[in-house]
Amino acid sequence: MAHSIAVIPGDGIGNPAIRAALAVAEKAAPGLLAPQIFPWSCDHYLATGRMMPEDGIDQLKGYDAIFLGAVGWPEKVPDSVSLHGLLLPIRKAFCQYANIRPHRLLSGVEGPLKTRDFDILCIRENTEGEYSGAGGRIHQGTEDEVAVETAIFTRKGVERILRFGYEQAMQRRRKLASVTKSNAQRHSMVFWDEITQKLAREYPEVEVTLFHVDAMAARMVMQPESLDVIVASNLFGDILTDLGAAIQGGLGFAASGNIDPTGKNPSMFEPVHGSAPDIAALGIANPIASIWSLCMMLDHLGEAEVAARIMAAVEKVTAAGTGTRPGQNSTAEITKAILAALEA
Numbered sequence: 001m002a003h004s005i006a007v008i009p010g011d012g013i014g015n016p017a018i019r020a021a022l023a024v025a026e027k028a029a030p031g032l033l034a035p036q037i038f039p040w041s042c043d044h045y046l047a048t049g050r051m052m053p054e055d056g057i058d059q060l061k062g063y064d065a066i067f068l069g070a071v072g073w074p075e076k077v078p079d080s081v082s083l084h085g086l087l088l089p090i091r092k093a094f095c096q097y098a099n100i101r102p103h104r105l106l107s108g109v110e111g112p113l114k115t116r117d118f119d120i121l122c123i124r125e126n127t128e129g130e131y132s133g134a135g136g137r138i139h140q141g142t143e144d145e146v147a148v149e150t151a152i153f154t155r156k157g158v159e160r161i162l163r164f165g166y167e168q169a170m171q172r173r174r175k176l177a178s179v180t181k182s183n184a185q186r187h188s189m190v191f192w193d194e195i196t197q198k199l200a201r202e203y204p205e206v207e208v209t210l211f212h213v214d215a216m217a218a219r220m221v222m223q224p225e226s227l228d229v230i231v232a233s234n235l236f237g238d239i240l241t242d243l244g245a246a247i248q249g250g251l252g253f254a255a256s257g258n259i260d261p262t263g264k265n266p267s268m269f270e271p272v273h274g275s276a277p278d279i280a281a282l283g284i285a286n287p288i289a290s291i292w293s294l295c296m297m298l299d300h301l302g303e304a305e306v307a308a309r310i311m312a313a314v315e316k317v318t319a320a321g322t323g324t325r326p327g328q329n330s331t332a333e334i335t336k337a338i339l340a341a342l343e344a
Helices: 014-028 042-048 056-060 079-093 155-171 188-200 213-222 234-247 288-300 304-319 331-343
Strands: 003-010 033-037 065-070 098-104 119-125 129-138 146-152 175-180 207-212 229-232 255-259 267-271
Touching (some): 014 065, 014 288, 014 304, 042 079, 056 079, 065 079, 065 288, 098 234, 098 288, 155 188, 155 229, 175 188, 175 213, 188 207, 207 213, 213 229, 229 234, 255 288, 267 288
Parallel strands (some): 003 065, 065 267
Antiparallel strands (some): 255 267
């Protein structure tokens, strides 16, 4: 039976990259996915006053998964409007509290580091923490103006993301790095450290290490091969995963999943390169991040064999030198090469 997929191409390069990924999926396993396109985007906002319809969440509920291209076009709509009108409401409504991002070098791709020997899974808490939205501003525009942004950490939220991190470590190399800044943030981050150590007693097979976020940033550059699974709060995870994208060759290879580990709600998969309005009309967007995100979605849906075949085709293409550097090949050229590799 086909998996029903809600597809939101979104803005900019999200559209061609998502179309390329869907073409690859159809080539690898005809009829496996049943995609339904939703035209929610900044253009949709300009036309309707909303990034998605008022009942948008209800429209998405019945799908097996959500496949998102990119959100944002600052020249048209402020990022604070586009992000809070589409991406963040979906993550929160469907309790997609685990954001996962793999960081490794594909065959033929050169990163900025001396080593190729790393395979890191970054797990970012996705629904609370520093991006909870609590706070406000008063006396705006005066010399007495005050802005407050409150980070919200709940025991339930911290415990479930750390438990998810331990479970992922158990499936990999059984090493977990928990990232905070508990030497400076003595309430929320000490709280996080305490729960990390409490859960460690339930996972004696996992080697857990507590890192401050600045030390982790250095470790990802100097000793990335020493890392396996990293788990961090919303803000720290956001920053570290962009560093992870840099060491794996750039945002053109940065895939992600927004997961509800309970399976009660659809999970959402997306490349993290953004909409890139500056190159949106040039036809040079690298679709590999979208295709990798597609493979993560297929894995999540229980189609590991299809996902593995697609990733093998991608690596065959990058090993041959196609799609390994920004602007080197067109979107169409990279897609055509991957389709040919699948056929071969």
